[in-house]
Amino acid sequence: MRQVHKHTVTIACAALFIALADNPSTANSSLGKNDHWLIQLRDKTSFEGTVAASALPVKTRHGVLSIPLTKIQKAMVAADATSIDVRCTSGDRIVGKLIPGKTVSIKTHDGNVQLPTEKIAMLMHRAIVLDLGKDVTMKLVAIPKGEFQMGAPPTEKDRRGNEGPLRQIKISRKFFMGTTEVTQSQYEAVLGNNPSQFKHPDNPVETADWNDAMAFCKALSKKTGKRVMLPTEAQWEYACRAGTKGRFSFGNDNKDLDDHAWRDTNSGGKTHPVGKKKPNPFGLYDMHGNVWEWCRDYFHDRSYASMRNVDPEETRVSPYRVQRGGSWSKIPRACRSAMRARSSPDHKDPNFGFRVIIESDQ
Ligand SMILES: [Ca+2]
Secondary structure, eight states, X not given: OHHHHHHHHHHHHHHHHHHHHHOHHHHTOOTTTTOEEEEEETTSOEEEEEEOSSEEEEEETTEEEEEEGGGEEEXXXXXXXXXXXXXXXXXXXXXXXXXXXXXXXEEETTEEEEEEGGGEEEEEEEXXXXXXXXXXXXXXXXXXXXXXXXXXXXXXXXXXXGGOSOEEEEEOSOEEEXXXXXXHHHHHHHHSOOOOSSOOTTSBOOSOOHHHHHHHHHHHHHHHSSOEEOOOHHHHHHHHHTXXXXXXXXXSOXXXXXXXXXXXTTSOSSOOOTTOXXXXXXXXXXXXXXXXXXXXXXXXXXHHHHOOSBSOOOOSOOSOEEEESOOTXXXXXXXXXXXXXXXXXXXXXXXXXXXXXXXOOO
16 A cells, blocks of 8 residues: 555656646746756766756656756766756656666856766755846845854954854755846846936945845746745855854954955945956955845844744844845945845935845755
């Protein structure tokens, strides 16, 4: 009886997957065509590139499933290279045999490489490129799951009281985060307007309040079929620190800030095009400075005293939402990794912008 039950469940999963793959709105989408992957081969070598073929063919007992690469989060090939375990972004899991002779075309800096599927040990989704229409795209990089110390230690210079107590926090799932703040061209492509004071298509959108940021996420989710969100405060700080523990993601010294941030003394009193300063170790730009970035959470001074250890999010209602990272008009203290600011969700200001994330199931 148990075997029959298992068999039924497997068929249901396969059928669900086929239905997803055949969904016209998904099939017609250009999503993922520029996505970035880490490809690890069975001989332990690896390289990064853009997967150009549209699908990975896997033979299962229910027939051949052609798995769109855009739906693959991770594909593990068995040691004997005869079977494959594919985890999909939809949450589905397909286990089957590799089809000998089929290849995946991978675009690299040196041109296209035709790779036999049996040589692939692992395909890891490293970056998502969203097509926003009107020749506008948005790149989001994979932020691995892990643990970090959230907040500032009591010894940190310029520390504020609401940055503690220091907490050991676990981020339990990988997520993808915009490499830059949302630009004015991206905002306009999605919402059809541009509220910014310092007009330039490549500058971050500003004078956008928290409600505007949420409306952007909702509209972009609808447009792409992916769940686009603001980061939680914990996700933001984890991504900003990128494994570092100092005042900034590059160290502790204010004098190095100008290499990484637009702030009070180098901005000329305005925003600047995103991505022009040095990125942090995760490849994220302008996490310090340029514009403050809205987070999903409500703001409370004492959130850290009571928040949970795993994937915390402050959901107790308050009049304010969290902002992080400082901005073009701020002193170094306000641009620190642990710095927390607050504003009411309808407060518009040329210092206020945001960036987005896409959560994953892994
Ligand atoms: Ca920023």
